Amino acid sequence: MRVNIDEIKEAGLRRSWEVPREAIDEIVAGDHAGYRAGGPARVDARLEMVERRVRLEGHARLRVDTDCGRCLAPVTVDLPVDFDLAFVPADEYRDDRRDDGGGSTQGSFALGAADEETYAGKEIDLDPVFREQILLALPSYPVCREGCKGLCSVCGTNLNEKECGCDRHVPDPRWAGLEKLKLQ
Secondary structure, X not given: OEEEHHHOOOOOEEEEEEEOHHHHHHHHOOOOOOOEEOOOXXXXXXXXXXXXXXXXXXXXXXXXXXXXXXXXXXXXXXXXEEEEEEEEEOXXXXXXOOOOXXXXXXXXXXXXXXXXXXXXXXXXXXXXXXXXXXXXXOOOXXXXXXXXXXXXXXXXXXXXXXXXXXXXXXXXXXXXXXXXXXXX
């Protein structure tokens, strides 16, 4: 979704668009949790001009499917994606961390500039912003429920369904040398 900054009037500009399932699959591809899109996502955004800066407030809700990180059961995650960013003209943005005096137009990790992006020209592309916000909102370790017991490390039984009775005690490796010790 591209927005021409000349369209942003004093009252702001509202835009909504749908992100197809295939595009979400491309965004989450390669994530270690193996996420897949559960359907399309609708994005609602509001843009307003503050001098030459553009403030973007956005909200989306999407559904992603994956496997539980503990027991491998299917999990559906309803993911709210809320963001509030400022776009700064590239010619005004300066990163004073560089020594060459030219300044960088890359994003900054400084606390005051963490929610700033740059733009050049009259258009702002919102798709990379949405992609980034989805990736930031994904749970790093999805589970089917908070108290999931996972799988038995010995036999592979799902411990949420039944207790298998295997000895899963892991001895402390610091004491392993004492097993070889024979007392007379």
